[in-house]
Amino acid sequence: MTTTDNPGADRVARLLQRQILPIDRDTDVFPLYVDLEEAKLDTDRDAVGGDKAAKDLNNAAIRQSTSTGRKLHPDQIRSRTALRLEPSQLLSFGTYFNAFPASYWRRHTIVDQVQLTVSVTGAGATVTVYKSMARGHSQRVDAATVEGDSGTFTFSLTLKPFVDGGWYWYDVVAGDDGATVESAEWTAEVPTDRAEHGTVDLCITTMLPDMSAQLLTQLGDAEELKPYLDTVFVMDQGKEKVTDSEYFPAAREGLGDTLRVIVQGNLGGSGGYARGQLESVRKGTATYAMMMDDDVVCEPEGIIRAVTFGDLAKRPTIVGGHMFNLYSRSELHSFGEIVQPWRFWWQTRLDGYSQWDFAARNLRSSRWLHKRADVDFNGWFMCLIPRVVLEEVGLSLPVFIKWDDSEFGLRAKAAGYPTVSFPGAAVWHVPWTDKNDGLDWQSYFHHRNRIIAALLHSPYERGGRMVRESLNHQVKHLASLQYSTAELRHLAMEDVLRGPHALHGELATKLADINTFRKQWSDAQLHTDRDELPPVRRKKPPKKGKSDIEIPGRKATAVAALLAPLRQLRPVRDMSGEFPETELTAMDAKWWNLVKYDSAVVSMNDGTSVALYRRDPAHYRDLLKRTIDIHRRFHREWPELARQYREALGDITSPEAWEKTFTPWTGQGDSTGEAASTRDGKA
Template identity: 35%
Template sequence: MPKAKHSAQHQAVAHQNVSSPDPSYEVVNRVVFPIRDEDLTMPLYCIEWTRPHLTDAVMDARINMQSVDFAHMNSTQLQHLIDESVSSRDARSSSDVFHVDSRTALTVHAGKHVSLCTFFNAFPAGYWRRWTRISSVRFTAQVQGQGALTLFRSTGRGLFSPVETVPVDSATPTTVTVDFDMHGLMDGGYFWFDAKASDDSSLQVQDAAWSVPLAERRVKEQTTLSIAITTFNRAPYCMNQLKTISAEPPLRARLDTIYCTDQGTDLVQNQPDFDAVAKELGDQLTYIRQGNMGGSGGFSRGMYETLKAGKSSYTLLLDDDAISEPEAILRAVQFADYCVKPTIVGGGMLHLDNRTVLYTQGERFTRHNIWMAPSGGLAYNHDFAVFPLRDSPERHRRIDSDFNGWWMCLIPTAIMQEIGLSLPIFIKFDDTEYCLRALEHGYHTVCLPGVAVWHQAWHDKDPSRTWEEYFFQRNRWICALLHSPKPSLRFMYEMLYGDVNVGLKFVYSAFKLRHMGLRDIMRGPQYIVDSMPGKLAEVRKAREGFADTTMYTDRNELPAPKREYVAQQTPQSPAVIKKQGLKAIAKALISRGDGTHDTEPDIAIDAKDAIWRAFTGINSAIVTSPDGSSIAWCRRDSKEFRKQVKRGLLLSSELLKRWEHLSEQYRSYNMAGVDVWKRIFEGQ
């Protein structure tokens, strides 16, 4: 393969036969490969090389300012649009192209070509350029066989170019080293390598890694971390987390201990493998039992114990039911070590049931409506198996975040010492609020590409149909009081919108929980803290007796519906949908419909279709639960709907009138203080 040309500004130098890594550089990203579930996750690590293609919009952003005018498009233009939109990919198995030899080694078969421009193995240079002071990055790898490595770099626009092509022709392992400078990365960009075997011989690449100058590390001493895992009756999942961590020597070398806070009745310590794993981990496992205080109580316990022990530089919050990539944990720690100031380092969330789909890589907090949106306008649920990183130019842009979900989040001890622990609010908005609080103290949150866990996605969940709706409603507006001292009429609109939404779906239990949440907010921060341990039981009790909370697991327990709901297949414009929604609200407010005495349901609605449109024009419906495990016979009660909407308006109006006073109360009360949590833990 001919050597690629490169300008002097790349400062890329290829060295071979280097016996050992330069001690002045520190490895911060190892190139790793999956050794289990390869068929489900491999596109996140390594893919077969395909000819690159960039759309016109990458070259000229103005193209995306124009809508597509199909009416004036000729056949040539239509074909061009199709060619731009459709990508043909070989359906053959990756094993036909390469073979994973170990966690850090792969062999490219003769005549084959692979790319490491993937989620887990491309180096996120743009993020290192923004948040650290490193001046260069070094790539090293052990190679053997015949072929070539080609090193690439991209910009924030997704444009990329070769930096260096290194021929390989060696029967014994040989070291390749290539240095990169940090120019052209202000808006983002990645470094990566492709590997191509010769037609006659395979090519092995092992121990590939990205290193940075050790002298440019902010934290001069060796750092360590504690891991906080909280679990509630998910013992097998939590056990798998402990096994994964215990089997990863590089991670354990930086680990002080795992604080496993078990808040359930199906205990992790009763799992068959617990004793063996506990023995393997030794004092690197601290098993704690406490009453159920939700995610905020479980994670705060780990944070609290970390501060009390006084050893760890960081605490990693890690969900019990997530599947971890251990290398990602190390990357988060290494990145935090080099950040200019203490920084919260978060990871993305990949779908547990569709392993190549990235739910999000960082989110923004939208203050006008106290909600969230994907950072940088990037869509949720990006599938790297269909749209690889190299061919997704929008993913090369560095995106900044306001907060990171606590499925995986590394928090420096210095930040915890200054701003405290999580709010004592059980679940929901604890992660959002913490990062906003940190930002107000000058500490940013970075969701770092190449750092992620697999976690159950939200498409089979609907908080409005569970007890979680109380905590969603209450904690959303507590977060608003803490970080938006001035009220907005938009807040009242959001509260009304939420009420109407659950009412249109006949979920009257949610009305009760939502209004209960607003009343509790107005009782003040002391009440929120004092009610922490027993609030869940109270909320569960409040949901009892509603048609939408009376669940059946046997379909034959209920009469057959008159018909089944079939979703409208004809797409409509947002303006038309909005008009239909307003019409549905108006009809519901004047309706005299009553399904409370129906003897047979009007309709059956599947979980995926259980939105307001499915409930228009009917009085009762059999509705499948979001997880598909049960059904409820939901019934219209028009009088109750009007009553609860009116009550919600009165409560939200009162909250807005008292907003500034309540905001001052909540902001001056140190709800997340270590002393507050100490009282909660000792008082259980």
């Protein structure tokens, strides 16, 4: 990975990317592979200017669909790489999976020139190559026409003008009798010591036997992927085992000796991934370890592309995939994420958009997608990490779930190893918006681990806005009657104060402890049947008949934020202890609605249950006092806490520390995991 390339050395052609089409011919994902729409580029932000109203209007316009609804018939897909065009039909391959992300190759790899080779059958068919600049403007580069029955065309393309962004792609227009694009390949001449591809250990942590077995089956069915797989580690942490799933025999048959199932206690995502990282490092035979969620649908070609990109990177580089919505499969969660240093919160980069639907607005029309997205980290739903990086910077932080991936990205970045969220490598996953992880038991890990990550990596003496924002959120949860969430967040802060060396010891027990702890409060007691709770009744109707679905203006919101904490000190209204005063859907259960009530039935984001929120002034006073006290302490002790955590980081993320944590499931002195694992599902 650190070889210095000799310009005079022998060079060989290496495949970087090939044209692919959906494996299952799912029409929902066609826009990610082939585009039938025209390109209608949105307005340049410099032309919009800095006026907020103008920017808001432009953002709304960018979100509007430009799609005409043209559809590709599934029968036009002839194979994994071949597509049939109807007579005179025009198709663009300027799409997420088939455009070539030139700026990423230009910035991060040794490649400076690529060759595009397109094979087409059908007299009169035309292939046109385009490129885009970072501002999204497209330029015609070259073209060729099939003279006889078929033609194979090679275009030499430089990467020189892609410093800030830009893509290459090709469009095809069929002749009078139609055409078939048989294949297209992007290749480059590389030094002979970069000719062979690396191998990858896939690390999948699971508590979902059926979903993980189906993922394993999908991976095993991808013949072109097999040469790249060293070992597929499945860290089984659930009560029901993946080896007992009805789908597991097919997975075992497809992956054969490559598959290894490791059984251990529930140590969360960080404990599961750390076990895979440890096994990969100790085994030492794979170039990379790839973290992958168990509840995803994978595009196997993305794994190959990630490995190829990593092989040709200038320096060892973490290569992440993107996440699409499993339920709206053309919708991208985020094109690149950063940790905002002053707030110390993860977010889509500031000049990007989240929840982007390629079926509504294609790649060629979306100006912002052409600027290269530089990131701080990539989520571990799909993330390729070179083994040399794990050996130098350590394994996952022992934090159960949340912030383990982002902290690792920041740690690697500080050591000189960048992360690239790489277009063309992706999985489909349940979107975060369908989960309740900001309020349920996960709120403990969200808050604790965010603080720990900030202590480790914030460039500001007292974490920037971290402590103040924590206080603001705590008061918001209290005013919203979310006492269990507020108590968990308070517990999280107390546990941070215990220091870094307590983290390993409580990995296996903390989840059970916090679940028991939070059930004291009614907002954490979930009911699948709404009729288990009393009906809505109240003495007085809502003031002026106002509806909870109305979103208040800025002035009303500011007034509500000032008054809400004070209102919680008033006595509760008659009947509110016996009957809920209202019923709110998850989408309407915003703080500005919740603060108006003394009790409410609130549905959860996943749509499976409801909870009863009840206002308790005495509890509010007690927890508000504790909240103020602990935030004052954090502000005062932040520098010393940061020193403690930073000095301990190398120790608590070391293979040796993790080996001790895994000892109950490996046998005394056994660090290989063989004693507690199955190979091919056999003990």
